[in-house]
Amino acid sequence: MTRRHVFFAAVLLVLLALPLFLDKYALGIFVMIFFYAYVGQSWNVLTGYTGHISLGHALYIGIGAYATTFLAQTFGITPWIGMLVGGIAAVLIALFLGFLGFRFGIRGVYFVIMTIAFAEITRLIVSHVEALGSFSGIFVDFNPSFWNFQFRGNLPYYYISLGFMLASLVAVHLIEISKLGRFMVAIREDEEAAQALGVDTFRCNMFAIAISAFMTSLAGAFYANYIYYLHPNSLFGMALSIELILRPIVGGLGTLFGPVIGSFILTPLSEISRAYFSKGGLEGLHLILYGILAILVVLFMPKGIIVYVKRALHPILGTTNAE
Amino acid sequence: MSILSANQLTKSFGGLMAVGSLSFELNEGEILGLIGPNGAGKTTVFNCLSGFLPPDEGEVFLEGQSLAGLPPFQICRRGLARTFQIVKPFLTISVLDNVMVGALTREKSTAQAQTAAGEIIEFMGLARVARQEAQGLPLPLRKRLELARALATQPKVLLLDEVMAGLNPTEVDELIGLIQEVNRRGVSILLIEHVMRGVMALSQRVIVINYGLKIAEGAPAEVVKDQGVIEAYLGKEFLIAQG
Numbered sequence: 001m002t003r004r005h006v007f008f009a010a011v012l013l014v015l016l017a018l019p020l021f022l023d024k025y026a027l028g029i030f031v032m033i034f035f036y037a038y039v040g041q042s043w044n045v046l047t048g049y050t051g052h053i054s055l056g057h058a059l060y061i062g063i064g065a066y067a068t069t070f071l072a073q074t075f076g077i078t079p080w081i082g083m084l085v086g087g088i089a090a091v092l093i094a095l096f097l098g099f100l101g102f103r104f105g106i107r108g109v110y111f112v113i114m115t116i117a118f119a120e121i122t123r124l125i126v127s128h129v130e131a132l133g134s135f136s137g138i139f140v141d142f143n144p145s146f147w148n149f150q151f152r153g154n155l156p157y158y159y160i161s162l163g164f165m166l167a168s169l170v171a172v173h174l175i176e177i178s179k180l181g182r183f184m185v186a187i188r189e190d191e192e193a194a195q196a197l198g199v200d201t202f203r204c205n206m207f208a209i210a211i212s213a214f215m216t217s218l219a220g221a222f223y224a225n226y227i228y229y230l231h232p233n234s235l236f237g238m239a240l241s242i243e244l245i246l247r248p249i250v251g252g253l254g255t256l257f258g259p260v261i262g263s264f265i266l267t268p269l270s271e272i273s274r275a276y277f278s279k280g281g282l283e284g285l286h287l288i289l290y291g292i293l294a295i296l297v298v299l300f301m302p303k304g305i306i307v308y309v310k311r312a313l314h315p316i317l318g319t320t321n322a323e
Numbered sequence: 324m325s326i327l328s329a330n331q332l333t334k335s336f337g338g339l340m341a342v343g344s345l346s347f348e349l350n351e352g353e354i355l356g357l358i359g360p361n362g363a364g365k366t367t368v369f370n371c372l373s374g375f376l377p378p379d380e381g382e383v384f385l386e387g388q389s390l391a392g393l394p395p396f397q398i399c400r401r402g403l404a405r406t407f408q409i410v411k412p413f414l415t416i417s418v419l420d421n422v423m424v425g426a427l428t429r430e431k432s433t434a435q436a437q438t439a440a441g442e443i444i445e446f447m448g449l450a451r452v453a454r455q456e457a458q459g460l461p462l463p464l465r466k467r468l469e470l471a472r473a474l475a476t477q478p479k480v481l482l483l484d485e486v487m488a489g490l491n492p493t494e495v496d497e498l499i500g501l502i503q504e505v506n507r508r509g510v511s512i513l514l515i516e517h518v519m520r521g522v523m524a525l526s527q528r529v530i531v532i533n534y535g536l537k538i539a540e541g542a543p544a545e546v547v548k549d550q551g552v553i554e555a556y557l558g559k560e561f562l563i564a565q566g
Contacts, residue, residue, distance in 0.1 A: 179427050186424045189413035196373065196407070198399035198428030198476050254415075 004317050012166075019158050027154035031226065033267040034161035035219060040248040040259030041168040042215035047245070048254035049172075049181065050208040051188030052101070053112050056119030058240035060090040060213045063122070064220025065230050066132055069140055072148070074131075079149035083221035087214045093118065094213030095206060102205040116238070123236030137231035140224055149225045157226055164222065165260065168215060173256055175211070184208050188254065246290065250297045252304025261306050266290065326351040326511045327372070327403070327480045332381035334367055334535075341367040343535040344381070349480065354502070354512045356526030356543065360556055364535040365515045366408055369482050372513075373405045374398040385480065400428060404478035406469040408485045408515070412457035418468055419444060419453045425475030440475055447471040447501065463494045470501075480511045487518040499524045519547075531555070 019027060043057045067086030071077040077085075097118050101111045126132050144150045151157060175181040183204045186194040195201050224230055234240060251262025273286035301307065310317070325348035334342040341364040349355050357365055370376040372383050374395040383390045390398055399405075404425075413421050422443055426436035444453050447467050452460060457468060466486050473481060483502070487495050499521055506512055506525075516522045522529065522543060529546045531539040533555040539546050546552055554562055 177433065179433060182420065182424055182427060182433070185416055185420075186413050189415060190411040192375070192395075193407065193411035193413065193472075194424065195395040196375075196399060196405055196411075197425040197472055198396050199424065200396050 007313075007316055015162060019155055024154050027158050029268055029271045031154060031157045031161045032271060033263050034158075034165040035222065035226075036244065036247050036267050037260045037263035038161065038164045038168050039216060039219045039244045040251070040263060041165070041172055042212055042219065043245055044248045044254065044259050045172060045175065045184075045215065046208050046212035048248055048258070049175070049188060050184040050205060052107075052205065052209070054115040054209075054212075055112050055238075055241050055245070056115035056117070057212075057216055057244055058236050058238070059115075059119035059122055060094065060216035061220040061223060061240065061244075062119075062126065062232070062235035063090045063093065064217030065224035065235055066126060066138075066220075067217075068149075068221040069138055069224045069230055070132060073138070073141060078147050079221055079225055080147075083149075083218050086221055087217045090213040090217035091210045093122075094209045098206050098209040102202050116241070119236050119238070119241060123232050126232040126236060132232075133230065135232070137229060140228040140230065142228060149221070161222065164219070169256060169260070171215070176256060180204060180207055185254070246294055250294060250305060252306030255304065255306050257309075258304050258306045261309055262304070265305065266293070269293070324351050325349060326386055327513065328384045329368070329372065330382045330384065332368065332371055332383065333379045334364075334371055334376060335379055340535050342371065342378070342532075345532065345535065345537055346381075347530050347537070347540070349511055349513050351511055352506070352509065353527050354506050354514065354525050356522045356529040357513060357515045357532065358517070358522055358529060359532040359538075363532045363555075365532065366484060367535075368532070369405060369484055369515065372482060373403060399476055399478075402477075402479035403482070404473040404476045404480070405482040406473050406484050406486055408488070410462075410465045410469045412460070412465055412468055414458040415456060417454050418449055418457055418460070418471075421457050421468055422471050422475045425472040428476045443471050443475050446504075447474075448497075462489050463491075466490065467498070467501075470498075474505065474510075478510060480513065481505065483512060483514040483516070485515055485517060487516055487521045490518075492520070495521055523547075 018030070022030065039061065043054065047053050064083060064086040067089055068079045068082035071082040071085060072079055097114060100106055101114060106114055127135050132138065142150060144152050175184075183194065183199045186197070186199060187201050187204055191201055220235070247262030247266050248259040249262065250266055251260065252258030270286055270290065273289055277283065277285040297305065327349040329345060329347055332342055332345045333340070345368065347355070357368065359365055367376065371378045374390065374393055374397070385398070385401055385403055388401070390401070393401070413424065419437070419440055422440035423433070423436045426439040426443070427433065430436040430439055441453070444450055447470065449464065449467055449471060452464060457465070460468060466489075470483070470486055487498055490498065495518055502512065502525055514522070514525065526543050528541065529543045530537060531546055531549070531552050538551045538555060539549045550562065
């Protein structure tokens, strides 16, 4: 066990010291790595651990981003509080969606369609609300200060996004070893069997979707104050919903480090290839690259790249429980 | 004294009556066999008892209290556990973690649940594979895991749905010993079984159903001689041929 601790401490130290050696562009890539690892982890709670596929998780990012920005621009409420309000809003919507799905047995592909529908409906509503900038979106006022969650340069964002990712790892690890986490996995594997063993599956499902939505919405608040521009199509759209599930899938669904590993592989690939291809006038080609990679992983590594990473790290980390 | 009783239980699927006005009592400390030809409605009875299907009519009582309208997880918490004929292990987690899910229904902390699950795994002879993922287990061990998980919920009444199907005679005998030991520790058992060796060895009483109706009830040795039962299993022609 101590070897693991040393290893993780070393990785943490490297990540903390890394900005000393990075320029602004490279820092930005790392921010996106941490951001997508965090969002992927949030989605992982519902889909990876509990087994309910959501293809509309952009909904919660959008709610977090719009709620935070709206409260800040209209009422001058600090994003640190605004993001909690956004989180609560996201939880309420998620619980409504979950209630329909889990109480009335809307499962499988029908649940997936419902998650898409919720995101799309919200996107259309936001696109028509004047106070939320309607079709043209909102430009976020830039008043850098800690209170405003806005900073000059990428360095503060690096540490904040790193903090988000680390916090999500701790949170999901705590869920993993808790009663709830064990019940979630049981539901994923066989919901009927879980019920027969005394698990209140409805309650556990509702907890899972609420936690997942809350975590995801915080990422929206971060996004708003990092990108400074909110657009309904990019924040509630299918593209983001798909983008954010690729990393945990490629890394390893339902595993603690899967989303992180997936993000460390896919995000730089995405950022660098996008920059490279769009210079040559081939915007969007990076998405094709992505698609190919995702297909290869699903075909040849259905349990995700984490299996190979674990094998590679085995001499350092030693054996772990129940692989 | 009866610990579990079914009162006029009826369940139809469309026009097909799966269970027709079935009443029986399981006495405290008893092992009661429920047998009948394929399609007789045995598993439907289990589904009605454990809350997975609401009966059209009739009621189930556990320790004198009605279970009407309760979802399966609450029925389990009241002390009625079941296994599934087609076993449903949680495939990607270890045997220990599988059993812990059941144990967590009773224990406060995961540490306590782990201890309790460990004891049951030891008792069921699964200690050697405790750390293995359930998907690596062969059928006989999966059947045991199914039983171990149900036991972990500390039931007063255990419903066993064909836990011996697909096992060889040695494995059947081992399982008979285990089930007897579970019963000796105070768990009343209702068992669906086709393996007659198991039914005869374990059951103090047997109920026979066919097309959802009770056709015989009594001591195992008497029931298998019953003309109606033989007819249900082997057909009228068999009786005629036998003279």
